[in-house]
Amino acid sequence: MAVDRFTIRGFGTAGVTTHDAEGVQFRRNVGQGEGAEEGDIDFNVDSLAGVQLEFELGSKVDLMLQGVSRLSADGSWGARMSQGFIRYSPDESLVMRVGRVGYDIYLLAESRQVGYSYLTVRPSPEFYGQITDDDIDGADISYTRRFGPGLIRARVFGGSGSGELGFADGTHRASKSNIYGSTFDYIYRGWTGRVAFVQFNYHSSEPLRQLAGALRFTGFPAAVAIADDLSQDSMKALGVQIGLAYDEGPMLAQVMYGAGNADSLTGPNFDKSYALFGYRWRKWTPFVAHAGSYDREPIHDAGLPAIPMLQPLNAAVEAVQAATRSTQHTTSLGVRYDFSSRVDFKLQFDRTRVRDSALNFDYRPPTSTGSAGPFDMNVIAATVDFVF
Amino acid sequence: MKRITLMILMFALVAPVFAAESNIVVIVNPQSGVEKLSKDEVIDIFLGRYRKLPGGRVALPIDVAESSSARARFYQMLVKKSSSEMSSYWARLVFSGQTSPPFQVPDAKTAIELVQSSPNAIAYVDRSALTADVKVVFELKE
Numbered sequence: 001m002a003v004d005r006f007t008i009r010g011f012g013t014a015g016v017t018t019h020d021a022e023g024v025q026f027r028r029n030v031g032q033g034e035g036a037e038e039g040d041i042d043f044n045v046d047s048l049a050g051v052q053l054e055f056e057l058g059s060k061v062d063l064m065l066q067g068v069s070r071l072s073a074d075g076s077w078g079a080r081m082s083q084g085f086i087r088y089s090p091d092e093s094l095v096m097r098v099g100r101v102g103y104d105i106y107l108l109a110e111s112r113q114v115g116y117s118y119l120t121v122r123p124s125p126e127f128y129g130q131i132t133d134d135d136i137d138g139a140d141i142s143y144t145r146r147f148g149p150g151l152i153r154a155r156v157f158g159g160s161g162s163g164e165l166g167f168a169d170g171t172h173r174a175s176k177s178n179i180y181g182s183t184f185d186y187i188y189r190g191w192t193g194r195v196a197f198v199q200f201n202y203h204s205s206e207p208l209r210q211l212a213g214a215l216r217f218t219g220f221p222a223a224v225a226i227a228d229d230l231s232q233d234s235m236k237a238l239g240v241q242i243g244l245a246y247d248e249g250p251m252l253a254q255v256m257y258g259a260g261n262a263d264s265l266t267g268p269n270f271d272k273s274y275a276l277f278g279y280r281w282r283k284w285t286p287f288v289a290h291a292g293s294y295d296r297e298p299i300h301d302a303g304l305p306a307i308p309m310l311q312p313l314n315a316a317v318e319a320v321q322a323a324t325r326s327t328q329h330t331t332s333l334g335v336r337y338d339f340s341s342r343v344d345f346k347l348q349f350d351r352t353r354v355r356d357s358a359l360n361f362d363y364r365p366p367t368s369t370g371s372a373g374p375f376d377m378n379v380i381a382a383t384v385d386f387v388f
Numbered sequence: 389m390k391r392i393t394l395m396i397l398m399f400a401l402v403a404p405v406f407a408a409e410s411n412i413v414v415i416v417n418p419q420s421g422v423e424k425l426s427k428d429e430v431i432d433i434f435l436g437r438y439r440k441l442p443g444g445r446v447a448l449p450i451d452v453a454e455s456s457s458a459r460a461r462f463y464q465m466l467v468k469k470s471s472s473e474m475s476s477y478w479a480r481l482v483f484s485g486q487t488s489p490p491f492q493v494p495d496a497k498t499a500i501e502l503v504q505s506s507p508n509a510i511a512y513v514d515r516s517a518l519t520a521d522v523k524v525v526f527e528l529k530e
Contacts, residue, residue: 011483052483064485083485092439092446095487102484117479144438149428151438187437189428190467249468280473341454341475387479 005056011387013115015046021377023364025168028122031132033075033166035361036379044071046122046381050082050113062087068113073132073164073172082113082135098139103157104183105134105196105241115385119252119278119287119336121348122381126291127258127274129359130326132163136179150188157181161200167323168361177202178234190248196241201234208266211316215302218310222303226265226317235264250280252287265317268324269296278336285336292329295356299325328354328373343386350379411515412462414526415500419507420445425525431466433510435477436487441510449490450499450511458496462512465528 017036019026025035028045036042048070055063065084072078085099105128106112112123112134138159144151158180166172181198212231215223243256258272271294278287302317304310334348354360354373362373414430416422421443425433432438439447452459454471463469469477478489493499499511503522510525518524 007488009482011479050483054488066483066485085485087485097485104484106484114479114483117476117483146438151432189431280470283472338470338472338476341472344472344476387475387483 003055003057004059005054007054007056009052009054009388010050011052011114011116011385012049013047013383013385015043015115015121015381015383017042017045017379017381019377019379021360021375023362024375024377025361025363026377026379027129027166027360028125029129029131030165030359031073031163032071033073033170033172034071044077046115046383047071048113052083060089070113073166075166075170075172082133093144095142096139097141100135100137101140101157101159102135103140103159103179103181103198104155105131105181105198114387115346115383116342116344116387119276119285120289120332120334121346121383124274124289124291124330125359126293126326126328126330127256127272130268130324132165132175133161136161138179147186148188150186150191153183153185153187155183155185165323168363173205173207175202181239190246192243192245192247194241194243194245196239196243198239198241200237200239202237202267203234204230204232208320211313211320214313215304215317218304218313220304223313226300226302229265230320232264235262235267237262237267250285252276252278252280252285265297265300266320266324268326270294270326271296272326283338285338287332287334287336289332289334290330291332293326293357295325295327322356323358326357326359328352328357328359342388343384346381346383346385348379348381350377350381352377352379410461410530412458412465412512412528413515413518413524414510414512414528415503415518415522416441416510416525417503417505417507418521418523420510420523421507422523422525427466427526430526434463434466434490434512436481436489441508446508447510448506448508450502450509451490451492452496452499452511452513453492453494456495458512458514458517461530462528465530 018041022038025037027035036045050068052066063086066082067079068082069079083100085097085101087097089095136159140157142155144153161177161179163175164172165175178201183196186193208230212227215227237260239260241258245254254276256274260268260270262268274291276289278285299318299321302314304314330350330352332348332350337345353376356373422441433447434449441447460471463474481487496513496517500519503509503511
């Protein structure tokens with residue numbers, strides 16, 4: 001098949017980030033293996049670069065390849081293909097994509113990697129920070145049609161995800177899952193309303209199976225019940241998201257609510273909320289945002305007697321639950337300045353109250369490898385975003 | 389007083405000319421079968437949301453160069469967005485692999501030529517640049 005048109009595009013963010021919480025490393029999502037330390041000027045957390053190649057293979061088919069380099073779960077800068085798919089659009093109503101595709105969970109910025117495309121320095125860690133990667137190896141289909149004065153769009157997607165999780169003890173592991181979902185949007189002029197459903201089926205990992213074996217071996221009924229939970233072949237988590245955005249003229253406003261329900265102790269059960277308001281004045285757009293995430297379930301103990309021999313098992317059961325905690329909330333104030341239609345500068349201040357969350361690394365004594373908190377932190381970041 | 393009256397009179401005569409020249413018109417090929425478009429339909433086509441003309445024909449939107457004042461005024465009047473805001477909007481869609489921005493041509497003359505040659509093409513030009521062999525389906529008035 002001949003290539004009718006070839007386009008190369010790129011994007012990137014150069015950012016500096018600092019905060020004031022002693023013994024804590026700040027990171028923007030659980031896929032980062034290192035975070036910004038107290039008082040340091042960190043260049044890694046909010047920086048990344050990417051390039052995209054698009055090959056038009058006719059009027060209805062094109063091939064898209066996109067690679068991104070950023071801080072990864074092993075603490076180094078790694079490059080990975082974030083998108084690589086064939087897109088077929090037999091008619092403008094219907095678009096099918098097969099390959100590595102981004103799944104559609106961002107209401108106003110469909111990719112969280114392109115800083116230039118959204119107002120804040122980073123997508124909210126509370127709302128999006130537990131997602132390791134926003135792509136799947138699979139397919140999606142979207143259908144759009146006129147409905148009343150606006151447009152209605154439905155999209156279904158499915159495939160396998162292969163994100164990596166970084167942990168405070170320096171280890172990292174793959175988070176293999178099957179991901180299925182659908183989004184329904186209604187778009188009218190500057191308004192977009194969305195309802196989205198995403199189901200994650202996580203595959204059981206070898207360390208969890210070993211922990212389940214040890215718990216079962218104790219013979220205590222409560223521990224055996226937890227062993228049954230941990231040794232499931234897969235854990236299901238269902239996420240629901242409702243959002244409304246307004247983006248017309250100088251004003252941008254967005255509110256979202258999300259809920260997660262998992263069928264295992266190791267999965268997240270949370271409520272999340274997010275609100276953003278920005279107003280452009282010439283090249284300046286000041287903004288304010290608030291995000292919160294709240295775990296619904298307490299951490300369960302292993303149901304074993306408190307004797308030294310069984311203490312490692314009790315701690316391990318609590319640690320696997322702590323790894324998905326995210327109870328914290330952040331208020332952000334910032335401003336974006338558009339130098340040109342390709343480059344912007346952003347300055348953002350965040351006040352975060354962490355109550356029980358694994359989004360950041362907490363190294364305060366006694367050293368923890370699980371969730372962090374309670375503590376308060378002030379984060380300041382300045383970034384330059386560009387696209388070409 | 390006489391001088392002020394004269395100035396007001398001159399402005400009143402000249403102002404409609406300026407106003408007429410600053411209007412932007414959306415044009416299609418007469419063979420497209422499209423009689424007129426609503427503002428919502430123009431927004432959906434040029435913002436890549438739904439690129440279909442009434443009647444079912446696929447729409448091929450055309451942008452003039454970013455340096456053109458017609459382009460800046462078109463998006464300012466259509467969705468009240470500056471060039472950098474439109475660039476940010478397209479960055480969202482392009483880098484998430486959703487859709488591509490309108491096909492870009494250097495000037496209004498090339499845009500009109502493309503519309504003349506394709507029943508799918510749709511473009512915007514200053515009313516003053518309009519030629520007889522394209523059809524106006526929507527007008528943005530300043």
